[in-house]
Amino acid sequence: MRFSHDRRGQSVVIGTVILFGFLILALSLYQVQVVPQQNAQTEFEHFEEVRNDLVELRAGILQAGSVDQPQYQTVRLGTTYSTRIFAINPPDPAGTIRTTDSYNITIEGSGESVNVSTRFIQYRPGYNEIDQSPTWYDASVLYVDARDEGGGIAVIEDQELVTSDGEVRVVALQNEFRRSGAGRVTLELRPADNVTETLPEGDLTVTVPTRLSEDDWKNETDLPTDSDIYRGVTDDANGDGVYNLTLNTTAENLTLDTVGVGEAPEEAAQNDNAAIGGSDRGSGGPATVNVISYMGLKNNEQINTNFDIENSDGSSNAIQVTIRDDPGGKVGGDWSQKTVVIDGNTFELTTEAANDIGLAQGERDLFDAASYESATQSELNNLRDSITTESSIVNIQQSGKSLDIRIRSR
Known part of the structure; x- marks a missing residue:
């Protein structure tokens, strides 16, 4: 028997080769x-998350000096790509957060x-696909800087x-800090322990270093450049990308406040207008409220602004809480301040208090209960999850004989 002209298996082989070729092509296109x-x-989602982290970091810097309490801010430096079986990912993008060289406020x-x-x-993110432009905290402004890319x-x-009423508020940020990686890093922001500088009296000229040019301040920020407060921005005489804004x-x-990253500021300076923690001891009025921490995390972790309310007077006086609630999410002069009075012993939040701060009906459930001292964390979480209105308290957590109240306009 002769097999030289037997082609019965060729179609199967050819079909397999063609199918394999299509598979390779599909994997290549994928x-x-x-x-x-x-x-x-994935990178864009991380960019949005880290942007929120940096917003909270900026708020923590502004808060640390003004409330005279350390703040702790967490930033997720990088992200992780989805695991792939039949394709290859580049290395997971890492990021770097750092303080720059120091410059003088005069x-x-x-x-x-x-x-x-x-x-x-x-x-600075280390993305593989989207723009890697850095984000800067600069003289209270938080911005993405793509000038190096044109x-x-x-x-x-x-x-x-x-501020809108003409006050000048300067926060000096001190100490060297640098971290790189794809995970989370926590920055401890510490106010001044001891003031080592005293400031002049009377009319003042304040010069603040900035990476923003005069055009940037005029066109990209709401600085009142047409007012008597604004004096101008000098050219970058040293060629180092740093200008001087004069007010x-x-x-x-x-x-003026000073805030240190990681430890107390190296060169602490404050004036009499700086907010230092105090109390109303012996006044017969409301007890003091201390802002213990100010954290920004994500997903199922604790999120948003954290006010730890405690009766520091050790008295039975009611605790008067000032809640700052602004739909724009800004910290500082544009916030509207609302007052809530909380019973110092039971931390009772009343319906009247809810009315005072303008909470919607869905949020008032939080204020109708007589006391939260015996509430479990699960019950508090359920309460948190039931709040869905635009400006809402999104996390409430027991902490000994105090409550952590986290507020954010969503």
């Missing part, structure tokens, strides 16, 4: 087109001149240097 798109989506008046060092904060700046949180003010209208 690797080239789908994987980058999915990874870009306060001049009455023939005196005082220098207080400050730093910027830079966060773009401009995009302001995330506007300036808090000059006119008085000792009465200036608030």
Whole structure:
């Protein structure tokens, strides 16, 4: 028998080869087109998360000095791509957060001149697919800076240097800090322990280092550049990308705080307008409320602004709580302040208090209960999850004989 002309198996082999070729082509297209798109989506989701982390970090910096309590802010530096079986991912993107070299804030008046060092904060992502432009904290402004790539700046949180009523509030950020990786890092923000500088009195000229040019301040921020407070922004004389923003003010209208990253500030400076923790002891009025921490986490963890309410007087006086609630999410002069009175022994939150701060009916369930001292964490979580209105208390947690109340306008 001769088999030289027997071709009965060729169609099967050819079909297998063609099928294998289509499979290779499909995997190649998936690797080239789908994987980058999915990874870009992962990176964009992380960008939104870390942007919120940096908003909370900025708020913590502004809060640390003004409330005279350490703040703890967590930033997720990088992210992780989805696990793939038949495709290959690039390395997971890491990020770096750091303080820059120090520059001087200068306060001049009455023939005196005082220098207080400050730093910027830079966060730079290591994305593989989307834009890697860094985000900067700079003289209270939080912005994405794409100028090195031929773009401009995009302001995330506007300036808090000059308030709507003409006050000047300067926070000097000190100490060296640098972390890199894909995980989370917590920055401890500490107010001054001891004041080592005294400031001039009377009319003052305040010069603040900034990476923003005069055009940036005029066109990208709400700084009142048409007012008598604004004096101008000098050119970048040293070629290091740092300008000097100069403001006119008085000792009465200036608030200066220093905040250190990781430990107390190296060169602490404050004036009499800086908010230092105190109490109403012996006054017969409401007891003091201390802001213990200010944390920003994500997902199922504790989120948003954390007010730990405690009766520091040790008395039976009611605790008066000032809740700052602003739909724009800003911290500082544009916040509207609402007052809630809480019974110092039972931490009772009343319906009248809910009315005072303008809570919607769905949120008032939180205030109708007589006491939360015996509530379990699960019950508190259920209460939190039932709140769905736009401006709402989203987390309430027991902590000994105090309650942590977290408030955010969503």
